[in-house]
Amino acid sequence: MHNLIEARGLFKDFGPTRALRGVGLTVAAGEAVAIMGPSGSGKTTLLHCLAGIETPGAGQVLFSRVGDTVDVAALSDRRRGELRRTSFGFVFQQGLLLPELTAGENVALPLLLLGARRADAEAEARRLLDLLGIGDKVGARIGELSGGQQQRVAISRAQASQPAVVFADEPTGALDSVTSAEVMSALLASTVGSGRALVVVTHDASVAARCDRTLHMADGTIVEMSTSVRAGDAS
Ligand SMILES: Nc1ncnc2c1ncn2[C@@H]1O[C@H](COP(=O)(O)OP(=O)(O)OP(=O)(O)O)[C@@H](O)[C@H]1O
Numbered sequence: 001m002h003n004l005i006e007a008r009g010l011f012k013d014f015g016p017t018r019a020l021r022g023v024g025l026t027v028a029a030g031e032a033v034a035i036m037g038p039s040g041s042g043k044t045t046l047l048h049c050l051a052g053i054e055t056p057g058a059g060q061v062l063f064s065r066v067g068d069t070v071d072v073a074a075l076s077d078r079r080r081g082e083l084r085r086t087s088f089g090f091v092f093q094q095g096l097l098l099p100e101l102t103a104g105e106n107v108a109l110p111l112l113l114l115g116a117r118r119a120d121a122e123a124e125a126r127r128l129l130d131l132l133g134i135g136d137k138v139g140a141r142i143g144e145l146s147g148g149q150q151q152r153v154a155i156s157r158a159q160a161s162q163p164a165v166v167f168a169d170e171p172t173g174a175l176d177s178v179t180s181a182e183v184m185s186a187l188l189a190s191t192v193g194s195g196r197a198l199v200v201v202t203h204d205a206s207v208a209a210r211c212d213r214t215l216h217m218a219d220g221t222i223v224e225m226s227t228s229v230r231a232g233d234a235s
Helices: 043-050 077-087 103-113 118-131 147-159 177-190
Strands: 003-014 017-028 032-036 058-065 068-071 088-092 165-169 197-201 213-218 221-227
Touching: 003 043, 003 197, 017 043, 017 058, 017 197, 017 221, 032 043, 043 058, 043 165, 043 197, 058 077, 077 088, 088 147, 103 118, 103 147, 118 147, 147 165, 147 177, 165 177, 177 197
Parallel strands: 032 197, 032 213, 088 165, 165 197
Antiparallel strands: 003 017, 003 058, 058 068, 213 221
16 A cells, blocks of 8 residues: 655644654555554644644655645645645544534535535435444434544544545543444544545554554654554454
8 A cells, every 4th residue: 555644854843842853654545553652742743743734843744645745744724724625534532523513514514615515415424424323313413412423423524525544633532442442443444444544643552452553652753663453443
């Protein structure tokens, strides 16, 4: 599988705090990569730099699409926003779903932003929610759903635009262990199971164990990389 993302020599400072100090990594199509490490070690900052949410102070984030490679870090804000909408999906612990909208409307939104017709976007949203076993919640508002159901909505929404890479930050952080395992199964099935890459920041070793590789961070650098035999992602 080819590399979708190749980061080289990433540095990021927040005032006097050096959050990243020379991080390099690759992420291949169809690969799940976990990022672990103590609080403050730079995991979220790295994820945000890879996803074009933050720009690094130095270094490159090369993203390869068919016949084309762009340096995410060097794009204008507008082009970076466009790249995020077309090529990346996001699942965060909380905060990304719009509570005043229904589950179906939340999932349809990225498609509407990309210019889809409302009926098509709604049908696709329903299909994606069905795939994750919550098609019956299409008309429910976010606040009416359990934490696990909300994360399934977030996963459905993250894959609506058929992105090449899904970035997840503590996607199971607020869930009990059984629900966490189920949500992780859904996340893996909808990403690596469909040839996409998944980059997931987690404190949970059982989440990381289900990824192909785990990058361990400390003090703004990757201090160790371990590979695992993915288990149980077909469940
Ligand atoms: N917007 C910001 N402004 C100032 N400092 C920041 C900002 N974002 C991150 N930092 C600092 O950069 C360092 C790395 O933060 P980051 O959030 O990447 O760590 P993390 O490993 O994801 O931590 P956690 O596990 O607690 O989420 C920390 O010292 C943090 O305080």
